[in-house]
Amino acid sequence: MLIRSTAALLLTAGTALAQQTDITIGMVLEPPNLDPTGGAAAAIDEVVYANVFEGLTRFGPDGAILPALATGWEVSEDGTVWTFTLQEGVTFHDGTAMDAEDVVFSLDRARAEDSTNAQKALFEQIESVEAVDPATVRITLSAPVGNLPFNLAWGDAVIVAPESADTNATDPVGTGPFTFATWVQGDRVELVRNPDYWGEAPALEQATFKFIADPNAAFSALMAGDVDAFPNFPAPETLSAFEGDPRFEVIVGSTEGETILAMNNQTLSDPLVREAISHAIDREAIIDGAMFGYGTPIGTHFAPHNPDYVDLTAKSAFDPERARDLLAEAGATDLTLRLMLPPPSYARRGGEIIASQLREVGIATEIQNLEWAQWLEQVFRGKDFDLTIVSHTEPADINIYARPDYYFQYDNPAFQALMDELAVTTNAEQRSALLRQAQETIAEDYVNAYLFQLAKTGVANAAIEGLWENSPTQANDLTAVRWTE
Structure with a gap:
């Protein structure tokens, strides 16, 4: 009996020792740098938030x-x-x-x-x-x-x-549970466990973030085991294949990502034209065609899971006839707009659908597919665009509409005053009222065409636990991630 118990203990110890301690995480976009204090790209935080910094x-x-x-x-x-x-x-x-x-x-x-x-x-x-x-x-x-x-x-x-x-962009030094090891640009970033971490040590000893923009390649990498988890999986049309495979777990949650057809309010300064564009958009067709049903329609820049959300989708309901009338009223004939699309599949697929919908009401588009660095330089910083599609994954960021120099260049002093009032208001009911007013203001001004709240569709090896189901911020927090077998 003693011999059998000892053997069992040794077997248990051997199993624990053999437990996997490294992980490879798939990501669609490669970060332009690794300093979260010096860049706007969500991919930066997806690597370093809570892990390095x-x-x-x-x-x-x-x-x-x-x-x-x-x-x-x-x-x-x-x-x-x-x-x-x-x-x-x-x-x-x-x-x-x-x-x-x-x-x-x-x-x-x-x-x-x-x-x-x-x-x-x-x-x-x-x-x-x-x-x-x-x-x-x-x-x-x-x-x-x-x-x-x-x-x-x-x-x-x-x-x-x-x-x-000054060197965090390429050699990030933080206080987190993982330290930066290497960045093979165009391929991966590697982190290793910080032996001197002040808090609870993570179970993982090593983490690799692998950059795979192509949806088909992402699917193949998971199936082959080259990637252990893809928290923001870019091919929702293939999720059913994983749902039926016991090797995997499909993790569907919500994000802070308001996906919008952003408009340059300087080149598209006529609110009638912006309203026409908004009415030309069939949100459900985009959600079905680009996201295969994953996504919640929105009518303003606010997450539906937020308790202060106002459903304003009716204000910009799909109405092609109304769109044509508004364009005629604005005198906007023979309109051709540049539609700049970053790499994510929601943008590339959604862009083709939106171009078709705009064509139906008399608006032609010139689609330009940009790499992420190009999009950041030309659209986000250079403001050289007419239309673009992007998910704003920062939490509760409606205050960006109070910045006239932000990339869609909306300049409304009344809205700016509203945000100033919100900043100094601590009463919960008063803050809720101000947030509702803010949502209604940008919806009524048709600043952008609001499409859908991005769903978090993830796929992971079934033996992994601790990955976030939802995305309250743009992060792949590995501090609680471990292999269970």
Whole structure:
């Protein structure tokens, strides 16, 4: 009996030792760089958020705001002074200590006049950041910001070190549970477990992010076992093949991704033309044809799972006759628009469908397929486009419509005042009312044509647990991922 028990223990130990500790994650887009404080591409956070870089706070898998490098915080009665207590004994991956001075550096850098941070607006209300002592940071605001912990949870607000900040784009140095190992451009990024991590060590020892833009290649890579999981799988038409295969688990959830037909409000300055384009779009046909039924129609830039969401789809309902009448009223005849499409399948497939729908009401399109770096340079930064299709995966980002220099160039002082009021409002009911008004304003101005909320359709090896079902932010958080067999 003793011999059999000992053998069983040895067998159990052997099984545990043999358990897989590396993972290969598939991604559609390769990040243009690896610094989340210096780029707008979602693919950056998909690699480094919570894995390499951490902020004072972070998003949990359910969207809750959790402590990260801060253990907790207090706020003054007037809501303008926030005091954060930091984790102690934290080091950056290069061995330098992380303390309050690094927080001051990071937030001052993010909000500086010459900052390249893509979400600089998150830090607008910060008046000063002070290191009270090595483990305490005081943030003073020019006006109350009730959701400051939410703002600080974004990837754009991670804490970086002055010694390595300038090279994070190609050699990222953070405080997270994984350290950067290598980047084979055009192919993969590799991370390894951080042996000096301040928190709970992850189960994985190594993670590889493999970039596979082609949907057919993504399907083949999963089937062959070359990729262990594809959290944002680009070929929803093949999901049924995985659902019937016990080797895999299909994970369908929601995202913060408002998928829009974005319009350049400078070249398309006539609201009648923008309204006509919106009425020419059949959302259900796009969801069925491009996403194979995965997606929720939206009529404004807000996630349907948000409690403050207003269903405004009727305001821009599919009505080709109305679209033709509006174009005639605007005197917009023989209209030809440039439709710039980035690589994701929702854009390429959806773009072909939208081009056909616009043609039915008398609008011709010139489709240009762009690589991701081209799209960022020409459309996002250069604003050289008429129409484009993109999913905005940043959480609760309706405030982008208050930025006249944002890529779709919507300039409405009344909306900007609305966002200013929202920024200093802490009462929940008042905030809800302002958010509803904001949704209605951009829908009534037909700033963009709102298509659908991007579903999170993932596929993973059935032995993997801990991957996020939903995407409260753009991340492939590996901190709780493990193999079960």
